[in-house]
Amino acid sequence: MTHLGHFDHNAHHHPFLLARVPAGARTALDVGCGHEAFARKLAERGLAVTAVDRHVEASAPGVDFRRADALVDDLGGPYDFVSCLAALHHMPLVPALTRLRSLVRPGGVVAILGLAREEGFRDRALSLASVPLNVVMRLLRDDPVDDAPVRDWSLSLREIKAEADVLMSGARFRRHLFWRYSLVWTAAAPHSRTP
Numbered sequence: 001m002t003h004l005g006h007f008d009h010n011a012h013h014h015p016f017l018l019a020r021v022p023a024g025a026r027t028a029l030d031v032g033c034g035h036e037a038f039a040r041k042l043a044e045r046g047l048a049v050t051a052v053d054r055h056v057e058a059s060a061p062g063v064d065f066r067r068a069d070a071l072v073d074d075l076g077g078p079y080d081f082v083s084c085l086a087a088l089h090h091m092p093l094v095p096a097l098t099r100l101r102s103l104v105r106p107g108g109v110v111a112i113l114g115l116a117r118e119e120g121f122r123d124r125a126l127s128l129a130s131v132p133l134n135v136v137m138r139l140l141r142d143d144p145v146d147d148a149p150v151r152d153w154s155l156s157l158r159e160i161k162a163e164a165d166v167l168m169s170g171a172r173f174r175r176h177l178f179w180r181y182s183l184v185w186t187a188a189a190p191h192s193r194t195p
Contacts, residue, residue: 008141009180010085010086010180013182014038014041017038017113020111022107025108027079027080028042028047030042030049030052030082035056036058039063039065042081043061044062047080047081049062049064050063050075050076051063051066052067053068054070070096071096071099082104083112083113084096085113086113086115088112088160089155093155093160093163101167101187106188107188110168110183110187111184112184114153114160114182115153116155116157116181117157119157123175157175160181164183168183171184171185172185
C-alpha cells in the first residue's frame, strides 16, 4: 500500500506570498505564525522578522517570536510587509483587518492567505479540482504537521471582500487551489511634495 504523507496547503502558497514582499523591504510581521515556517522564509530573505501567535511557542534563527494576541498586544511596527496565513478566520474580521492595516507602513504590503466558505460555481470547481491534486501531493510530499489550533471558517469570500473593500480599498483577491484565497493590499505611499 502506498503511504500518504502530510501535505501543507499553506506552505504550497508560500512562493506566491513571498513574491508579494515589496522591493527594498527590511521588516516583516507574521501574524498567527504557527511554527514559523513562513517567518523563517522571510528571515532567509534578509528581513528582520517579528512573528506572533497566541497558542504556539516557537523559535527560529533571525525571527523575534512573541506569544501575543494580534488584536490587542503591542506588536511594534510599522512594518514593510505584514503576513497572516490561515489565521484571519480565528479573529473577528473587521477588527483583524483594521489591525493588520494599521501595522503596515505607507507603501508596505499586507498579504493574507485565508480560508473562506465556498459560494458559487468557481469556488466549487476549484474545490473539486483540489481533491485529486491533494491526493497526488500527499503521495509526493510528507510535510511536517503543524499542530496549531484548527477552526472552521464561516464567511464567504464575497463577505470578506465586502469588508475589505471598505477597510483596504484596492485590495486584490484571488481564489487558489487547496481551499485557500489571497488578499494582497498595498498601503498608499505618502504623496511626494513638489517644490
